[in-house]
Amino acid sequence: MDANKEEARKVFDEYKCKGVPHLLFVDNKGNEVDRIIGYLPPSEYLARIQDIRNNKYTLNDYLAQYENGNANAELIAGIAMKYEDRGDSDNAKEFYKILIKDYPDPTSEYYQRGTYFLASDAFKNGIPMALNAYIVSFPDSPFIEEAFYTMAYHFADKEMREDELKVYAQMLSHFPDNTGILNSYAWRMAEIEINLEDALVKVKRAVKLSEDDPNSQANIIDTEAEVLWKLKRFDAAIEAIERAIIIDGENQYFKDQKEKFIQSKKETGQPV
Amino acid sequence: MNTHQSKYYLLSVLLFMGCQSSSYNWYSGNFEEAKTVVGSKLILLDFYTET
Numbered sequence: 001m002d003a004n005k006e007e008a009r010k011v012f013d014e015y016k017c018k019g020v021p022h023l024l025f026v027d028n029k030g031n032e033v034d035r036i037i038g039y040l041p042p043s044e045y046l047a048r049i050q051d052i053r054n055n056k057y058t059l060n061d062y063l064a065q066y067e068n069g070n071a072n073a074e075l076i077a078g079i080a081m082k083y084e085d086r087g088d089s090d091n092a093k094e095f096y097k098i099l100i101k102d103y104p105d106p107t108s109e110y111y112q113r114g115t116y117f118l119a120s121d122a123f124k125n126g127i128p129m130a131l132n133a134y135i136v137s138f139p140d141s142p143f144i145e146e147a148f149y150t151m152a153y154h155f156a157d158k159e160m161r162e163d164e165l166k167v168y169a170q171m172l173s174h175f176p177d178n179t180g181i182l183n184s185y186a187w188r189m190a191e192i193e194i195n196l197e198d199a200l201v202k203v204k205r206a207v208k209l210s211e212d213d214p215n216s217q218a219n220i221i222d223t224e225a226e227v228l229w230k231l232k233r234f235d236a237a238i239e240a241i242e243r244a245i246i247i248d249g250e251n252q253y254f255k256d257q258k259e260k261f262i263q264s265k266k267e268t269g270q271p272v
Numbered sequence: 273m274n275t276h277q278s279k280y281y282l283l284s285v286l287l288f289m290g291c292q293s294s295s296y297n298w299y300s301g302n303f304e305e306a307k308t309v310v311g312s313k314l315i316l317l318d319f320y321t322e323t
Contacts, residue, residue, distance in 0.1 A: 011303055012319055022319040028310045053314065187273070219273040226273075253273070 016087025025052050034058045035085055059083070073103040077110035084117065093121055109142065116143035120150050135174075145175065152188075161192070172202070182206035183220045190226045199227045218247040222254060225261065234265035 015024055015032060023036040034052045036045070051057050059082040065075055080095035096114035105111050119134035131147045138144070148171040155164035168185050175181045186203035189195045203224045210217040225240035241258045248254060262272055299306050306315050 007302060008319065011317060015317075017319060020319050024317040024319070025314050026307075026317065027314060028307050028312070030307055033314055222273040 018087070032086060033060075034082075037085060059086075071102075073099060073105070073108065073110050076103070077113065080114065080117070089121055092117060106138070112138060112141045112143060116141065116147060120147065123150065124154065145171075145178070145181070148174070148181075149184075156188070161194070164188075165194070177209060179206040179210045179216065179220060182209070183223050186227055187223045190223070190230045193230055196227055196231050200224070200231065203227055214247045218244040218251070218254070221247070222257060225257060229261050229264065232264075232268075234261055234268070234270070237261040238265070 012022070015026075015035075017024065017035075017037075019037060021037075021039060025033040025035065027033060033055070034057075036048055036052075040048060048057075055061055057078075059079065062075055062079045062082060066079060076095050076099045080092045080099060083089075083092035083095065096117050099110060099114045100118070103111065115138065116134060119130045122130035131151050134141075135144055135147055141147075148167060152164055152167045152171070155161075155167060168188070171181050172185060182202045183206045186199040186206070189199035203220060206220045207217060207224055210220055221240055221244040225237045225244065228234075228237035228240055238258060238261045241254055241261060244254045245251070245258065265272055299309075301309075303315070303317065
């Protein structure tokens, strides 16, 4: 069935889901059996569903194996990740601690994920240096970008503007050619209407760097247009969003953005 | 556009059938009602973006 958004939101929050697409498998008592987060190729998707139906590679399956003495790094990390997916930080933390203590291999992605999780948890629980210490300690970790975003979003939520801007400065210094980070920074600056000229420089760089990926580029051009609009450069904003529309002519959001810019121009009394 | 965070979600429920050759039966009630009729099958809640 297609439920209304309010019911969906309630269930989504009840099961501590984060991000979509998100498939949740529950039994008749509402107990979670497993979940699939994000997109999977069809063959992999079907295999995962069949495994869940057979209670294979689920949290209960992993816990049964662990209780039977079949502990290894992969299994313990698997349990921790299942708890993490469920938003059960306490149990995730417990198993990540076991993993780090019993299988201390800093080159292992499981180990890196565990240390990132613990640092992130410490940061969210009031140890401000925890994630910066993680970034310094594990400079080659695949979780560095996520660590920066965790800090930036946290400071944004708490309206700690100065700290948020410092994190973006660190991110941009660490990842100067990352189009996603350049775009996120520019969009955020447009939202809070700070550093707009710098945001424009950064987003134009992201547009140039994303030339080989038109779909991604269209979204970044939209950010460029939004920044220009905030700068009240309405003609430039309209020109930019038209470039995005040329790439993705079906995108209603881009068309709505164009209308927004035209309306703003009209309100200033300029001919359209 | 900031594509890093998703904004919308909708809910679909289907009763997950127990035999290998089955197809999906979409359920037309809400989640609470689905739990009362599902028996030993699983319920699949599908959250996805509106756009």
